[in-house]
Amino acid sequence: MITTATLISGLAQGLIWAIMTLGVYITFRILDIADLTVEGSFPLGAAVTAVLINGGMHPVLAVFMAILAGCAAGLVTGIFHTIFKIPAILSGILTMIALYSVNIRIMSDKATVAIVQPSVKKLMQNLLPEGTPSNTISIVLGVIVCLAIVALLYYFFGTEIGCAVRATGSNQNMARSLGVRTDRIIILGLMISNALVALSGSLIAQLDYGSALVTMGQGTIVIGLASVIIGEVIFIRKDRNFAIKLIAIIAGAIIYRTIIACALTFSFLKATDLKIITAIIVSIALALPVIKQSIAERKLRAENAKRFETEFLNADMGGEHVA
Amino acid sequence: MLIWEVSTLLNMMHIEKSFNIGTINEKKVLNDLSLTINDGDFITVIGGNGAGKSTMLNTIAGVYKVDGGRILLDGQDITYKSETDRAQYIGRVFQDPMMGTAPTMMIEENLAMAYRRTKKRGLGWGISAKEREIYRQALAQLGLGLEDRMSTKVGLLSGGQRQAVTLLMATLQKPKLLLLDEHTAALDPATSAKVLELSDKIIKENNLTALMVTHNMQNAIDYGNRLVMMNGGRIILDISGEEKKRLTIEDLLKKFESVSGGKFTTDSVLLG
Numbered sequence: 001m002i003t004t005a006t007l008i009s010g011l012a013q014g015l016i017w018a019i020m021t022l023g024v025y026i027t028f029r030i031l032d033i034a035d036l037t038v039e040g041s042f043p044l045g046a047a048v049t050a051v052l053i054n055g056g057m058h059p060v061l062a063v064f065m066a067i068l069a070g071c072a073a074g075l076v077t078g079i080f081h082t083i084f085k086i087p088a089i090l091s092g093i094l095t096m097i098a099l100y101s102v103n104i105r106i107m108s109d110k111a112t113v114a115i116v117q118p119s120v121k122k123l124m125q126n127l128l129p130e131g132t133p134s135n136t137i138s139i140v141l142g143v144i145v146c147l148a149i150v151a152l153l154y155y156f157f158g159t160e161i162g163c164a165v166r167a168t169g170s171n172q173n174m175a176r177s178l179g180v181r182t183d184r185i186i187i188l189g190l191m192i193s194n195a196l197v198a199l200s201g202s203l204i205a206q207l208d209y210g211s212a213l214v215t216m217g218q219g220t221i222v223i224g225l226a227s228v229i230i231g232e233v234i235f236i237r238k239d240r241n242f243a244i245k246l247i248a249i250i251a252g253a254i255i256y257r258t259i260i261a262c263a264l265t266f267s268f269l270k271a272t273d274l275k276i277i278t279a280i281i282v283s284i285a286l287a288l289p290v291i292k293q294s295i296a297e298r299k300l301r302a303e304n305a306k307r308f309e310t311e312f313l314n315a316d317m318g319g320e321h322v323a
Numbered sequence: 324m325l326i327w328e329v330s331t332l333l334n335m336m337h338i339e340k341s342f343n344i345g346t347i348n349e350k351k352v353l354n355d356l357s358l359t360i361n362d363g364d365f366i367t368v369i370g371g372n373g374a375g376k377s378t379m380l381n382t383i384a385g386v387y388k389v390d391g392g393r394i395l396l397d398g399q400d401i402t403y404k405s406e407t408d409r410a411q412y413i414g415r416v417f418q419d420p421m422m423g424t425a426p427t428m429m430i431e432e433n434l435a436m437a438y439r440r441t442k443k444r445g446l447g448w449g450i451s452a453k454e455r456e457i458y459r460q461a462l463a464q465l466g467l468g469l470e471d472r473m474s475t476k477v478g479l480l481s482g483g484q485r486q487a488v489t490l491l492m493a494t495l496q497k498p499k500l501l502l503l504d505e506h507t508a509a510l511d512p513a514t515s516a517k518v519l520e521l522s523d524k525i526i527k528e529n530n531l532t533a534l535m536v537t538h539n540m541q542n543a544i545d546y547g548n549r550l551v552m553m554n555g556g557r558i559i560l561d562i563s564g565e566e567k568k569r570l571t572i573e574d575l576l577k578k579f580e581s582v583s584g585g586k587f588t589t590d591s592v593l594l595g
């Protein structure tokens with residue numbers, strides 16, 4: 001049964017996952033790179049945060065360290081791709097694979113590290129009225145963080161360097177001919193993207209799971225793409241303002257999470273079916289433009305065929321025009 | 324030791340460039356090529372397919388690093404400077420209309436990118452209200468009505484419109500050297516003529532030094548003050564001044580045959 005509780009939990013989780021989605025949007029849509037590093041940088045953010053918080057670090061500082069760790073992951077992929085000219089997908093896979101080992105090292109050979117010391121969640125609980133439900137905490141924090149990120153990204157992509165990132169994603173050749181150091185710009189884009197993904201992982205670990213899991217990155221890229229595409233399909237008309245695009249992407253993440261939350265309430269579905277549902281959503285969304293076009297083409301052809309029969313064929317057979 | 328003429332802008336000395344070095348596909352494309360470009364020169368470059376024209380322009384722009392020789396720009400050795408370092412001195416328009424602009428960005432954003440070709444980019448705004456006025460006026464000079472469509476995505480423009488915008492972008496900040504590589508080849512005859520006229524106008528009005536590759540011999544004769552012909556990776560003919568004005572296509576073909584000892588390699592040079 002789909003209840004308000006389901007919808008609220010979709011909203012709560014969606015807002016935190018949206019941070020990761022914004023990261024994926026930067027690489028996938030702005031830089032035109034499908035970056036698989038995110039599968040590793042997401043749990044990386046969680047692992048770094050969990051271990052540092054348990055070690056006594058202030059949670060806010062631990063989150064900051066997670067962001068830096070994400071930057072480092074993006075840097076590695078960026079170096080593979082720009083300096084050693086390894087294709088972007090492969091560069092991302094290499095970093096992702098490497099991060100699997102790194103994450104387990106960080107977590108001292110454990111697959112799960114529970115966060116036992118006070119986390120950001122605890123800080124929020126202290127700030128908000130006593131007894132505030134967990135979902136509400138996530139929603140409040142998620143809204144604040146998402147809006148801050150949208151504001152930052154909106155500003156950044158309006159700056160000279162931000163424009164250089166967009167130009168590089170749009171046409172590297174043009175960017176270089178106008179003096180943009182495209183290699184550095186791509187590295188920068190990958191760092192920003194993975195910083196956001198690691199931040200998302202860090203917050204999910206603290207607010208939702210209460211622990212860092214080495215496997216929590218599985219499917220991150222597909223979840224990110226699904227959310228980006230849902231957001232675009234539903235909200236984005238051609239020439240929308242960039243801030244609205246970003247908010248649409250956040251909405252996409254929320255809708256995706258809500259769909260998943262609802263799907264899981266059906267008794268015939270198991271939690272492990274989540275991945276195939278995601279795969280189906282993404283493939284439909286990616287195939288949609290092709291399907292739409294083919295339907296439109298078929299319709300036009302049918303109309304023209306009818307016109308051909310009624311107008312031309314009759315006239316030609318009617319004898320008048322036949323020499 | 325080098326003795327400088329005051330007016331020399333670019334000096335290419337004994338340039339060597341091969342591709343796929345060390346493989347069986349190794350091919351020497353520029354072969355002891357030397358060319359001196361004077362300040363204010365508008366040079367048209369002709370030569371058959373594979374003569375090395377694009378490669379020469381690309382070595383000037385820094386897309387390819389040369390294997391031998393030296394390139395001096397304004398007396399400064401730029402032989403091993405990167406493409407992005409040279410971008411502040413060099414404006415370029417390419418044969419492919421898709422290559423010079425960012426399709427997903429607005430016309431004004433493309434111009435703003437070009438406006439910053441000569442400076443270091445920072446965290447200031449990528450475009451300001453004051454600049455928009457500059458761009459509006461510049462676009463108005465094209466006579467294509469683009470000044471009223473500044474927030475249109477460049478990807479929606481036709482090839483000719485895109486080449487016109489690219490031309491504007493290449494010259495928005497006055498380049499020391501403008502490189503045009505068959506920049507009208509992909510356009511229909513009428514548009515091609517228009518863009519060519521526009522190039523000539525911009526070059527003259529701004530006193531630019533330019534190098535223009537073309538396969539159209541008549542254009543090569545009609546435009547510019549100097550004409551060079553390339554074959555086998557070197558300059559085989561360099562005509563300027565009065566002599567160039569009197570040139571005819573027949574002259575060029577004859578000269579080509581006598582200098583190179585062969586027939587001109589493409590029909591396209593005749594057909595246009």
Ligand SMILES: Nc1ncnc2c1ncn2[C@@H]1O[C@H](COP(=O)(O)OP(=O)(O)OP(=O)(O)O)[C@@H](O)[C@H]1O
Nearest residue numbers: 342343350352370371372373374375376377378379
């Ligand atoms: N990147 C490259 N790698 C390998 N070979 C190349 C490369 N670029 C050019 N060449 C070769 O160098 C030769 C000269 O090419 P270039 O493009 O300079 O000729 P061009 O004079 O511009 O000819 P066109 O009139 O066809 O444009 C050709 O044989 C070409 O195959």
Ligand SMILES: [Mg+2]
Nearest residue numbers: 376377378504
């Ligand atoms: Mg060429």
